[in-house]
Amino acid sequence: MATKLTVDGNTAAAHVAYAFSDTAAIYPITPSSTMAEVCDEWAAHGRKNIFGQVMKIAEMQSEAGAAGAVHGSLSAGALTTTFTASQGLLLMIPNMYKIAGELIPAVFHVSARCLATHALSIFGDHSDVMACRQTGFAMLSSASVQEVMDLATVSHLATLKSRVPFLHFFDGFRTSHEVQKIDAIDYDDIAKMIDMNAVKQFRAASMNPEHPELRGTAQNPDIYFQNREASNKYYDAVPEIVESCMQQVYEVTGRKYNLFDYYGAPDAEKVIILMGSGCDAVEETVDYLMGKGEKVGVVKVRLYRPFSIKHFIGAIPKTAKSIAVLDRTKEPGALGEPLFADVCTAVKEVGLDVTVIGGRYGLASKEFTPSMVKAVYDNLGEKAPLNHFTVGINDDVTGLSLKIKEEIDTSPAGVSRCKFFGLGSDGTVGANKNSIKIIGNHTDKYAQGYFAYDSKKSGGITVSHLRFGDTPIKAPYLLTVSDFIACHNSSYVTRYDLLEGIKEGGVFLLNSPWSTVEELEHQLPAQMKNTIAKKKIKFYNIDAIDLGGKIGLGSRINMIMMSAFFKLAEIIPEADAVKYMKEAIVKSYGSKGEKIVNMNNAAVEAGLTGIVEIKYPESWATATEGAVPVVVPATEYFNNVVKPILAQQGDNLPVSAFIDNVNGIVPSGTTKYEKRGIAIKAPQWIIENCIQCNQCSLVCPHACIRPYLLTDEQVANAPETFVTKKATGKAYEGLQFKMQLSPLDCTGCGNCADV
């Protein structure tokens, strides 16, 4: 019986990499860092790999060094792995050619990430791994957290048998950071699958002073070509070896994989071909469209290199009339992106009579939803389908983007979808991860969590997207429809469209100091009130800041909000939730003493009892007045580009919005127009205590505490509440002093409290 794990994709990869490896040479880079981190942690705790040894991990000075160390370590006979992404992977390319050329078994686990071009992006696409497709590495793609577990295993098994090194990759963030409840492959099972003869051969072939050999020679035009061709048979053998390792995994897990997996109608006429996390979005859409009688299907590419034309052609239904190949990368100047070119080449080679169209999607983790998938199938149905299209954006410049004609909801019945708006470092994400673990580990339910951060990290917005259901959850995209939405920061009500996509009759939980309809009438924007009333939302408020303060937890409201969530979302019985939360508290805080445990237990109770249901009037449905967002006069660039981004509406910006800044060079000094107002507590000037030392101003990292000197005339013209005191110091004679806070810029970080 396989162990159930509720983990992210990185941890799943690390689980396997750790099992198979003696050593890892690493350098951290988002979104891969977690893989090395958890290996490091396991090693520190003495966890044993399948050889009964603790992994040895070395952090190098860069990924170039890590790749060199991997090559050296492999040459010395240690089974060695590494974890990387993006530019880090690019730095490994020279060594990858060497490792492949020397036919050394190895697996690089890559959380595929966008490459820095006009701008960097830490998010996921296939630009980095596609830059390695010519190195001679085999490339195996995992589309979900479960697949990471399974295909990472296949990679390690197959590299040993084939001697060809493997790049095992999965989508950065979407898969690397998505938390899912999956079946682990236990180390005992791995130990049964591994080819120990191959391990022995690998170790025997290593550098050894007992049998010196010459490596790294220089070859001239006379023999290099012949020697390079001598490796053909190793590559020819890879597809069958990978198939056999997939069969091994199937026999242990019951989960079946092929080099190319077809899903859909056996008589499909329209077929999408892609790899990575997008596969599951297409699969979900195929189910939906087949339900409507459409003849559609999808070929999921697993083994991208070596590309087995035989297996590929075998996976396409004979009824296929048109194919859309989706690439999650952009290669400017190429006829088409790489998977598209490969498919065209294969189709041309065997003379298959089928239309092939190529498109780009999901660059830098751009969302890829069932509605977009449907647009791709719709395009295939056109008389003259758009080729080299994009999907997921509005390209109003080169006109390449597909129109999304219909927003569809393909979620299977019985899935609970819960969204949480938090402030970076407020504990929301951590609490949600705990919620998933509690539900995943204590029940038969499946759980999925994805956490969207903005780049401000601490103090920025976080949006947690959680799904719970009775069957494995596949949807690899953000929530488009939500049953439950919680907002943990009251300043968000005027800044974001919090209720976008909430279901008719859904639950909205707000953390705010406003517990009466009257206050909310005043504090909520009109549009939010409209939505609440029109959609008959069950609306609750909780003043978690106040409750937390009383308990002694200060601004740490996560336990209170988690408890409130369990009560309102009703995914598991309240009593069970309370029990599991309290067990988790003992596990997490037990070592910190009874007081902390008790405070957290009190928070659980406060969450259950502190909720106030808001009995809003029906008139909210047509309300036209309410809170309005702060508007600061700003530049055109700020208003047209930055402002929508800050309002979480950047996805809606068309290509034309970037024409003036196509090269990634943008005006500076735009932060001053951004008035966030996120501080839940702000400093107050205690005029009678002030000695005018200005230290409070000095320690404010956000420059929100600002000392001023004023003339009598200025003071005379100031409003009544504008208090000042006589400036000290001979130089300032006749002037008044004032310490002024800019509350909309204050983040409430509390640095000033230490002065």
Place this chain on the structure above:
Amino acid sequence: MATKLTVDGNTAAAHVAYAFSDTAAIYPITPSSTMAEVCDEWAAHGRKNIFGQVMKIAEMQSEAGAAGAVHGSLSAGALTTTFTASQGLLLMIPNMYKIAGELIPAVFHVSARCLATHALSIFGDHSDVMACRQTGFAMLSSASVQEVMDLATVSHLATLKSRVPFLHFFDGFRTSHEVQKIDAIDYDDIAKMIDMNAVKQFRAASMNPEHPELRGTAQNPDIYFQNREASNKYYDAVPEIVESCMQQVYEVTGRKYNLFDYYGAPDAEKVIILMGSGCDAVEETVDYLMGKGEKVGVVKVRLYRPFSIKHFIGAIPKTAKSIAVLDRTKEPGALGEPLFADVCTAVKEVGLDVTVIGGRYGLASKEFTPSMVKAVYDNLGEKAPLNHFTVGINDDVTGLSLKIKEEIDTSPAGVSRCKFFGLGSDGTVGANKNSIKIIGNHTDKYAQGYFAYDSKKSGGITVSHLRFGDTPIKAPYLLTVSDFIACHNSSYVTRYDLLEGIKEGGVFLLNSPWSTVEELEHQLPAQMKNTIAKKKIKFYNIDAIDLGGKIGLGSRINMIMMSAFFKLAEIIPEADAVKYMKEAIVKSYGSKGEKIVNMNNAAVEAGLTGIVEIKYPESWATATEGAVPVVVPATEYFNNVVKPILAQQGDNLPVSAFIDNVNGIVPSGTTKYEKRGIAIKAPQWIIENCIQCNQCSLVCPHACIRPYLLTDEQVANAPETFVTKKATGKAYEGLQFKMQLSPLDCTGCGNCADV
């Protein structure tokens, strides 16, 4: 009137790069180093670019640093270039994405080179540039030294107009190091062509504290994709911009280029598509085959990225039935190599009804000759042509290689082909470069020189391949047929097949101490004598070592051999040759004083008069006896692999010879079986002077001077000529001392003479 230059491809590229660039950030790597070297030299001499400034060159700590410096320098508004190849280029990839993403005009000049895989190789193929095809750089390919001059200019012109950076590449060694007489594009003409508005815009857009901007931002999933697509129109514009710049170059030079150039029968049925130096070999073969009535043609790819499908399809004759796409790279695991995949994609996209076959050739400067080209056309004529073939090797393992059924000689009439065997550092290559310059600069004749070194460099073999003719010389391959062959080192007669490919009635000039038929009867191997007599070779000997010694030039025989070459090869009248050689001597050595000049003039005379024609007997045609090479008992690996390589027969080794060492790991300690015997002077033990200090042994870098202690018994068993002296020192009482030379290992380096 354009200046004529007799230069190599690197110098041609540097000529253009220097003209257009304010700065260059570089790191040297073979075969690109010359480009930076000559720029550095020109800068040191104050040469001005077209802006009237001296180029500023900075050598960084690696190519990664060079690429970063290029990016920074460009951002600061300096027109910046760089020169690199192979792994050096790989280290630039991360910055290439940035430079392209930021749409900064720049040209990287790359002498395309093989990448280190199972072994490194410094030689030429397209593996390195193909590893950059996804970076967003435009890629323009030059196929000859003249094209380097012309298309380097196009690259610089087009990048400024398009803002897309260019990778301008040409084949490492074959083009970078081939010396050709070409037309330069003068700086005045370049200054007329450049778009100064674009230069102004580039400089105005640079980083400047007067108008600060924000670069290098991080973008999130919401906007990265749209911003990336905003660059489409810049790439869409490149093909037309490159065409217009080609037109500018045409107007100045009369040399016409297109994005894809077709050459051959207008009604061709078989078409080869390729890029790089191989184009000229195919063109020569097309002429030959068309002369025989075959309907063949070739599409030469110039602008590889952006790949303009419109221009590409337009270049293929409508009559084409089958296409062979040749790639000078290998991507193990790919369905086919990159140009092949692009052609398949293009053909599939427009629905062209034509068979497309892919093949690999010329890895690591593997020869690509007209006979191989014919084999490619022959394959296209087969009922079931071999796909994914190789040509130029014998693949007896995977059976992918094409058979060369017929060796053809496609040289146009009137071309003189001269081959020289020299010893690294003996001055042969330098003298040949001078010969080309003399003929190129003083006559209307065209000249081409290519110099093959082995990796031993100093003390290794060099083979110079020279062609002279009345029309531009295109043959981008080694001599397969020679009118004149010179051997500058007498030890080669038993080691190499010196006369391979010599024409009936051709000239053979040997430098040896053997000036009589009797001596030569004894010193030459039987096979060589057979060839000389059967092919009625005009055979001359010269004892250049002796002549040089008498003049006072020691072992520097290059001037003597050059003079002898001019006399015997009769490419230009002897009197003219003497005049030009003497002028060159004054130019080269004038500053070193009259004595040196006179010695070299004496060498010229000695070369003319020192030649002895060998009146060999007809019986040589059937001689069965003669000198035999030294054979040392060795390992199987040495005999089967290393020995043919050392005999310059490595090209004939089949793929199966490398099966046991496919990963590039080979047995060590093979040098000991290699008995080169290349020393023209070897040290002699002067027994009466010897104080047994052993210093001579210590300074011998090749460990050929070996001290021994012997017992009386050993001495008694030694041959008579084996002299010894009493060993000094108490510890050695009763023993005899001997300093023994290993003459076959001695290189004649002369280190021991200094002791």
